[in-house]
Structures are given as structure tokens and as C-alpha cells.
Amino acid sequence: MQSVEKTWYEQVEELDSTLEDELEEEFFSEDEEKIYVASYLKLMWWRFLKHRMAVISAVIVILLYFVAAFAEFVAPYDPENSFVQYKLAPPSTIRIIDNEGNLRWPFVYKMVRERDPETLRSIYVEDRTVMYPIRFFVQGPEYELWGLWKSDLHLFGLDAPREEQGLFLLGADRLGRDLFSRLCYGARISLTIGLLSVVVSLVLGILLGGISGYYGGTIDNLIQRLIEFIRSIPEIPLIMALAAALPADWSIVRLYFGVTILLSFVGWTGLARVVRGRFLSLREEDFVMAARLAGSSEMRIILRHMMPSFLSHIIASLTLSIPGIILAETGLSFIGLGLRAPAISWGVLLQEAQNLRSVALAPWVLTPGLAVVLAVLAFNFLGDGIRDAADPYAK
Incomplete structure (x- = not known):
């Protein structure tokens, strides 16, 4: 009799557990269960990640503040240095294919200043016989980062003396200063x-x-x-x-x-x-x-x-x-x-x-x-x- 009662109770418990499992599977998926047990900050983070434009904007804001914090390193030139021969120079054209159709590391052609015979305004043309490759982590003007460390390492620049050619990603102003810097x-x-x-x-x-x-x-x-x-x-x-x-x-x-x-x-x-x-x-x-x-x-x-x-x-x-x-x-x-x-x-x-x-x-x-x-x-x-x-x- 005792073994029969025990067996009956075990059957009832198994039935209850089976019903609970079925109800959980029916009403709560695995993802929903994670939501119910997640903390408030984690819920905020998940919801923020669903906003794609906000995520992209967060990356842009981080990049902007990185540039602001390490401006000396990111900028290829000192902001007050003037390229007298490149006043109001247009943005440099970065190329990866030369005149002969060969694929190359990104480079710029030498920029030559000329005078328009009709308007007498300065114009800049490319001398396609001279190429300057763009390098990363190059040496340039010396600076003092945050007033603590002296260095001359810059994120990018030209493999050429400053007197010969400048790299103007956004052009130059009327005094010949690099606008990007x-x-x-x-x-x-x-x-x-x-x-x-x-x-x-x-x-x-x-x-x-x-x-x-x-x-x-x-x-x-x-x-x-x-x-x-x-x-x-x-x-x-x-x-x-x-x-x-x-x-x-x-x-x-x-x-x-x-x-x-x-x-x-x-x-x-x-x-x-x-x-x-x-x-x-x-x-x-x-x-x-x-x-x-x-x-x-x-x-x-x-x-x-x-x-x-x-x-x-x-x-x-x-x-x-x-x-x-x-x-x-x-x-x-x-x-x-x-x-x-x-x-x-x-x-x-x-x-x-x-x-x-x-x-x-x-x-x-x-x-x-x-x-x-x-x-x-x-x-x-x-x-x-x-x-x-x-x-x-x-x-």
C-alpha cells in the first residue's frame, strides 16, 4: 500500500512538472526570460542598441572627441604653419591608380601653382610625373601632447619634405594653412x-x-x-x-x-x-x-x-x-x-x-x-x- 501511494504521488509530481514546463515553453521563450531577469541598465543598453542611428551617432561622437583629445597626433601639420606656395589650394586628390593604370598605395601628385592667363587668378594643376605616397605614423612637426609628452609622430602624412608638397585633405585657407589640421x-x-x-x-x-x-x-x-x-x-x-x-x-x-x-x-x-x-x-x-x-x-x-x-x-x-x-x-x-x-x-x-x-x-x-x-x-x-x-x- 505504501509503495502504491508513493508511486501515485510521484506520478502527480511528474505531471505537475510537465505542465509547468509546457506552460513556460508556451508563454516564455528564452529571449523573453532574459528580459524578465535583466537589470535596468542592461535593458537600457539593449534598447539603445536597437536604435541604429543612435549607435552610429555614438560612434561619430566618440571619433570626434578622439580627434579633439589627440588633435596634435591626428593633424598632419601645425595649425599655424603656412604653406606660402599653396594659398587657397584646393583639397588634394588622393589616388590609387597612376597614369599607366597600375594599382598603387594611396598617393597624391605634386601640385603646381600657375596663373590663369584670362582671370589672372592662381590655379593649381597636378604634375603627374611626380608622386608622393601617403604614409601612416610618419614623423612631422614636433608637438607637446597635453603639455606632458613631446613627440613628432603623426597619424598620417606625405613621404616628402614639407617645402616640396603638402597634403590638404580639406584644402588650405588664404594664408596657406591646412584646413584639416x-x-x-x-x-x-x-x-x-x-x-x-x-x-x-x-x-x-x-x-x-x-x-x-x-x-x-x-x-x-x-x-x-x-x-x-x-x-x-x-x-x-x-x-x-x-x-x-x-x-x-x-x-x-x-x-x-x-x-x-x-x-x-x-x-x-x-x-x-x-x-x-x-x-x-x-x-x-x-x-x-x-x-x-x-x-x-x-x-x-x-x-x-x-x-x-x-x-x-x-x-x-x-x-x-x-x-x-x-x-x-x-x-x-x-x-x-x-x-x-x-x-x-x-x-x-x-x-x-x-x-x-x-x-x-x-x-x-x-x-x-x-x-x-x-x-x-x-x-x-x-x-x-x-x-x-x-x-x-x-x-
Whole structure:
């Protein structure tokens, strides 16, 4: 009898396990099971990878900041070095097939300056009897990377003396300076000024917005009236007026930080309102009350409990605000109210395009504008991807 009962119980357990397995196979596939047990950050990462344009934009942004960080190494020439014989030279034509139809390592022909007999303007023609191969990791002008290490190694260049021939990927300006090299150095200022302004805006926005939303009352009214006053002034005239107030005799470093603080002062108000709204909704939640009863300090409650709950949204909004700061700095420098020569930024480089004659004769002086467009689009798509990934449970 006991063996019969045991056998019956075993049969029931086997039947139950079989039914559970069938239900799991029916309702939960292997991929779905991974989703249910994955952490929030992993879900965000998976969702971000599904946004192809955001992934491509992330790669572009990484490459841009790599160029900005290692501009001396990436740029083939010093940005202030002039090729007197190649003023307003067009972009070099890189070839892999010579005149005889042979496949070769990438090279350029020697560029010869001539005079157009009708217009008397300088033109550049190729001397196809002389070829200069393009080499990687070549020796060139000496530089000091980040002020720490001296080196003369460059990512690419010509296997030829600088006096004979130059490699101009984006052409040369009216003084014979390589535009690609100047674009690499300009990325250092134009891209980092966006990051620094965002960091300052983040600190101001979280600090003032958090205080306003967490404490409320009189301090909330004061901060909100300040925000409303700043936002009531048209942004572009405000930025231009503040930029015009910067002393003209300031050094490049002073102007750089002055423009950074200026753009941050105008840009923190939007983030502060977002943070205030989130704090107003979170300060009465159960987990905040539990942290108070546990004896946590107010700073710990804000930084360890309330901030992480919407940190992804802040990151997304900050990523979307960087393009606006880049455009603002470019616009200010273009009209002469921001950084000025000899500083090198994309806005300063675009000052060359103010001369219509230069644009007509050498349209490649507009290439810094294409760099601005590329950076702004990349940050916008990246911000869209992060914003979508911040809510991984949405369909």
C-alpha cells in the first residue's frame, strides 16, 4: 500500500512538472526570460542598441572627441604653419591608380601653382610625373601632447619634405594653412566648451531645482521668479549682450571660460524646472519617507534615493542640450563676440566664410560648418536614442 501511494504521488509530481514546463515553453521563450531577469541598465543598453542611428551617432561622437583629445597626433601639420606656395589650394586628390593604370598605395601628385592667363587668378594643376605616397605614423612637426609628452609622430602624412608638397585633405585657407589640421584643433574648443557648459548647467540646475522642489515655500518662489526672469529675456540678444561685455583684451583661456560660464548661465533654467517637477512628485513617495524614518540626511535622500530615479532622463536632456551650446559658441565666434583669433574653434574658422570672395574662389572654407552640422546631428540622434532607452519598458 505504501509503495502504491508513493508511486501515485510521484506520478502527480511528474505531471505537475510537465505542465509547468509546457506552460513556460508556451508563454516564455528564452529571449523573453532574459528580459524578465535583466537589470535596468542592461535593458537600457539593449534598447539603445536597437536604435541604429543612435549607435552610429555614438560612434561619430566618440571619433570626434578622439580627434579633439589627440588633435596634435591626428593633424598632419601645425595649425599655424603656412604653406606660402599653396594659398587657397584646393583639397588634394588622393589616388590609387597612376597614369599607366597600375594599382598603387594611396598617393597624391605634386601640385603646381600657375596663373590663369584670362582671370589672372592662381590655379593649381597636378604634375603627374611626380608622386608622393601617403604614409601612416610618419614623423612631422614636433608637438607637446597635453603639455606632458613631446613627440613628432603623426597619424598620417606625405613621404616628402614639407617645402616640396603638402597634403590638404580639406584644402588650405588664404594664408596657406591646412584646413584639416585647423579643424582638428578647433574641435578641441568647440566640443569641450559644450561639455563644460553642460556640466556647469547640470550643477546649477540640480542644485537650485532640487532645493526648489524639495523644500518648497519661500525659497521655491524666489528660485522660480529668478528662472522666469531669465527666461523672459530673449535668449539670443541676452547671449550677445553678455558676450559683448567680455573684455576684448582677455587671453584665450579667459575668453574660453568666460564664454563657457556665459552659456551655462543662460542654459541651466530648463533643467532646473525639470528637476523641480520631479522632486515635487518624489518627495512624498514611500521610499523617501522610509529613508527619512531610517535617519538618512536630506543630502543622502536627494543624492542616493531621489536622483537615481530619473538620472537617465537628465542624461538624455543634457545630451540634447550640447548641440545648442555648440551652435551658440559657433554663432558668437562667427560674428566676433565669442572667441577670437588666434584662438581656433569652428566658429573662428567660419569667419573666413564672411568674405564672399573667399567663398566664391575657395568653397572649401565652409568645411567647418559641415563639421558643426555633423556634430549637432550626431548629438541629436544620440540624445534621442538615450531618451528612448531611458524607458526600456515602453513599447
